[in-house]
Amino acid sequence: MTELQEERAELKRMLCADMSAKPFSELFSVTFAQRGSKLVGDILFDAIEKAGYSLERDVDAIGALTAAAVPMVFALIHAAERKGIALDGFVMDFVFPATKGPSVKGKRVLLLDSWLSEKSYVQTSSLVTLRHGNELSLDFGIVNQQGAQILAIVALIGGVDADEQGTRHLQLVNPISEESTKMAFVQAFDEEELRADADHDDCCNDNCCGGHCEVKCTGDCKHDGCTEPCCEDNCCGGHCKVECTGDCAHDGCTEPCCEDNCCGGHCKSGCTGDCATDGCQD
Missing domain, CATH: 3.40.50.2020 (Rossmann fold)
Known part of the structure; x- marks a missing residue:
């Protein structure tokens, strides 16, 4: 290009x-x-x-x-x-x-x-x-x-x-x-x-690619042709605002619940490690 x-x-x-x-x-x-x-x-x-x-x-x-x-x-x-x-x-x-x-x-x-x-x-x-x-x-x-x-x-x-x-x-x-x-x-x-493009969420910030899809966002990062692909196996579950580094705080996760915290990834708010603070569902 x-x-x-x-x-x-x-x-x-x-x-x-x-x-x-x-x-x-x-x-x-x-x-x-x-x-x-x-x-x-x-x-x-x-x-x-x-x-x-x-x-x-x-x-x-x-x-x-x-x-x-x-x-x-x-x-x-x-x-x-x-x-x-x-x-x-x-x-x-x-x-x-x-x-x-x-x-x-x-x-x-x-x-x-x-x-x-x-x-x-x-x-x-x-x-x-x-x-x-x-x-x-x-x-x-x-x-x-x-x-x-x-x-x-x-x-x-x-x-x-x-x-x-x-x-x-x-x-x-x-x-x-x-x-x-x-x-x-x-x-x-x-x-x-x-x-x-706007109607198909190609420019939205809440899709799996953080708004960098070449085609309509399906949730399949590989299919969507992400230029900054946040894949589903990262700490954010594919919902990074920026290129995924593995650092949840840095990546600006919209669903910031890591699998190894006390809630098993089911926090209502940003995961701190304090179950009471995080509002764990489980």
Whole structure:
């Protein structure tokens, strides 16, 4: 597995954990974390390059469509900087129809959001939006009116179906000119794939692998392809929070009852060796 593949797998686990049991998330627990920010920048950089846009030759600036995208813009700027590429950033003004940041006039730009799907990109109830289309179209019209060339819409998580050629597009209507534009859409992760993983407990902390399963957790560590496998014969019975060392206290066992204690492994609380304190069932 390459370093980038490892980073993608790590970021996927972080996103699954953030998304768990939520219909929508701004992903702030990931994007404002130091490690998460680095991973987001690297993975977005790779997704954009694979879509055919060279951040060195084709792109001048990255624009945040929402507040959730602001930390992602910085993540991408820093990822590009690590490769010797200079990019500017900007953000949509959420009060007036304008942008904030360096001028976008004459620049080739990508518009970025955290999570965009066919169900979620109608984002506002303002009068201008209801009359002239969704907020994404409004932002597109504003940036276009300021003289920028918009190359594509980018999202860390996307839920837009691909066409027969494997490409994705959004149909946007400029609220100023009322012209319809078929805009390219780039997504780093597929929404349905992440949802499926979250639903199958691939990112939960209470399975036998401590949240590091490659497939749905069945309780069989070997089958689940654990990258940090806590097997059933350790002191925790396979319920370690970290890689199993055999030291129950260190491993953060969720069922910390060792077989050689006075309770025979049936403690109600962490095993101290004091039967009365441990609340032994037997």
